Amino acid sequence: xxxxxxxxxxxxxxxxxxxxxxxxxxxxxxxxxxxxxxxxxxxxxxxxxxxxxxxxxxxxxxxxxxxxxxxxxxxxxxxxxxxxxxxxxxxxxxxxxxxxxxxxxxxxxxxxxxxxxxxxx
Amino acid sequence: xxxxxxxxxxxxxxxxxxxxxxxxxxxxxxxxxxxxxxxxxxxxxxxxxxxxxxxxxxxxxxxxxxxxxxxxxxxxxxxxxxxxxxxxxxxxxxxxxxxxxxxxxxx
Numbered sequence: 001x002x003x004x005x006x007x008x009x010x011x012x013x014x015x016x017x018x019x020x021x022x023x024x025x026x027x028x029x030x031x032x033x034x035x036x037x038x039x040x041x042x043x044x045x046x047x048x049x050x051x052x053x054x055x056x057x058x059x060x061x062x063x064x065x066x067x068x069x070x071x072x073x074x075x076x077x078x079x080x081x082x083x084x085x086x087x088x089x090x091x092x093x094x095x096x097x098x099x100x101x102x103x104x105x106x107x108x109x110x111x112x113x114x115x116x117x118x119x120x121x
Numbered sequence: 122x123x124x125x126x127x128x129x130x131x132x133x134x135x136x137x138x139x140x141x142x143x144x145x146x147x148x149x150x151x152x153x154x155x156x157x158x159x160x161x162x163x164x165x166x167x168x169x170x171x172x173x174x175x176x177x178x179x180x181x182x183x184x185x186x187x188x189x190x191x192x193x194x195x196x197x198x199x200x201x202x203x204x205x206x207x208x209x210x211x212x213x214x215x216x217x218x219x220x221x222x223x224x225x226x227x228x
Contacts, residue, residue: 046219062216107155
């Protein structure tokens with residue numbers, strides 16, 4: 001059974017940092033790209049970042065480029081999101097998700113339960 | 122960036138009804154369209170990928186169609202557990218984007 005368990009969220013002041021983790025099990029972690037997504041009542045669901053299985057390719061949405069860094073440790077089956085220079089608009093429920101590819105489709109087939117990140121003074 | 126627009130934003134229906142939700146992309150996304158269900162307090166769950174392929178384990182009461190810019194999700198014979206929020210998502214180009222959601226409520 002695929003399981004994704006996020007951790008690391010919390011309350012942080014503007015300009016601060018947080019590191020989210022996502023521990024994966026139930027599949028061959030290194031064989032799959034992974035993504036971080038976030039959800040807010042105002043902006044809805046938003047794709048934040050993605051990383052290839054070998055970590056050679058990383059991508060970001062424009063609003064977090066240069067502030068967030070996605071990484072993974074395939075020996076620990078764990079995905080990370082280092083978030084720096086946090087802003088109030090980064091406040092959200094953050095999900096990690098397993099990417100899946102099946103022509104002609106690309107999708108997120110499993111999601112974690114989410115971890116809440118609140119940026120406030 | 123590709124904008125995704127769902128309609129309606131909310132929908133009221135009765136148990137046993139058949140409903141259709143529409144999703145429109147701001148440009149052609151061929152078949153790179155996915156549908157998710159989100160129940161309150163839970164993570165989104167994949168229902169349909171590639172516009173019309175049913176995810177493993179998802180009941181056949183859910184079906185998707187469309188290509189290009191216009192897509193639909195149809196749910197037949199509504200049951201209490203189907204009342205949730207539904208999202209479309211394009212995976213044609215990054216940044217991947219979602220519709221604003223359609224909240225399906227019990228009449």
